[in-house]
Amino acid sequence: MTPRRGSGEGLTTRARTLRLLSALALLACVVLALAALLPRRAGAEAPPSREPSARGPAARVRITSAAAPAASAPTSDAPGDETPASFGSAVLEGSGGVPMQKRGDFRSPFANPGWEGPVANVKVGLLLTRLHSYDIKEGTYSADFQLSLVSDRPMPAMNLAVQNGNADDIEVLAATPTFKLYRIKGTFFSPVDLHDYPFDTQELRIELEDEAAGVDQLRLVPDQEHTHLDVDFQVPGWDVAYEEARTKLHYYPDRFEGDDLYYSQYVYKLGIRRFATSAAFTVYVPAVVIVLISLMGLWLPRSLLEVRANAGAPMLAAAVLFHFALMQELPATGYLTRADKMMVAVYVSLCLNMLSSWAWFVLPPKYEDQIFRLGRALVPPVTVVIMLIGAFA
């Protein structure tokens, strides 16, 4: 009786070589997959960098107005001395330390109890004219917008500063005590959320805060009627999902004794959503095609093992390369994106497919036909279930 091809004891040299090559191919794929995943996961431990939010000259650009009232404008007693005027009313207790206010609601020397009258409520309107150069890997983008400030009473000297980036160009279009209009171009930063990638929605923020005036002088109020996107505003590759504006009373962790002053911060948010069709074709279609091609091998009998093997290992390599290419576009994350989950499903499906071929080498030859039939009957539906879990998990 002629030994069956590939049977346990009757393995020919060629079959042994094929088996060895298959094992090596799998090993290479696994190493490639790990190599592709490791750098990203290692980077995930470090949170994405963010512009410093501490109040310091390097982090801020002033939006000042020459026509602003000088009630609380910074004084300059000595060259390089930018001590606020409010410090004049702060009292130094003892021989040293931080001077503190004795009047008003706040002890901070930056508070201004000498500010006459009630707090100026300033309505903030924003017209976003252009947003471009969005780099999702860095979370940075450039924006051009016009900012209007309208108050019910004269504003203090406005020193609005960008909190999450840099204002590269500021043009003062109007500056009266109760109305100011600026045109601002700048570069901003927002953290990215990739949980739903490639069906993700990103939130791009513009944060403004007065550098000098606390809530004892100034309260910013979002002006819904005058917050808009310009005509034909668009972000290439993205759909505008929402607009939001809010103010928050910003309290800094104590920087010195008596640091109790709150600052009114204006935050504008633009939600942009990736086009779903593009996302599906970029990520899901290639992944499904890779799995479909590998499934075709299930219909090849053992006599065509070489051809069948070519529908498995190369597809695994293709999947790893595809996944690697996807990850190059994204920053490090501490979680799996939807695309990652989909790719994990692809890896599992491909491994399942390859296992159905390896079973011929592991199990006794008498099961050859059963393995072939079971592989065709079980692997495709199980693959569908795995892919569905990967897509919707």
Add this chain to the structure above:
Amino acid sequence: MRVRVATPLLLVALSAVAGCSEAPRVYETSVEVRRFSVVRRDEERKPVTADVEVSYADCPGTQYEVVRGNRAFTECFQQHKVGERVPLRLEHYRGREGRFEWVVKAIGGCDRPPDPNDEVSFSVVEECSDLVVHGARVGFHCSRIPEKELVQKCPWFRRY
């Protein structure tokens, strides 16, 4: 056997083609005129083009549109006043970018032929709500993706 396989495939293909080439739909609704501005005049100071701003008062949320029209439209529309409610006819179709779009064809009984080179007409479709944190209103949130309720009542705002 071939027929059994081919028939469903053919049906799927036909459905896909039919789905992609959806015919434009015409809707009629009532809008409120918010603004009428002549933007260009000829040498005899006769209006050539005008902007009409209308709000879709019957639709939930804040939906308004600025429509620019030609000379005939401008002359015709002068009979209407700001604040008046007028009928509006529009066509809803699938645009080149794969999303549904609409174009206003007539307002207040005045035909408004669209111009493919018109870059100034625009619409704002948003549903806004107060942003409340710990019981205090701190701002607002405006969704730009039409909600189900809006699309049910005013189907031409459907984008996908």
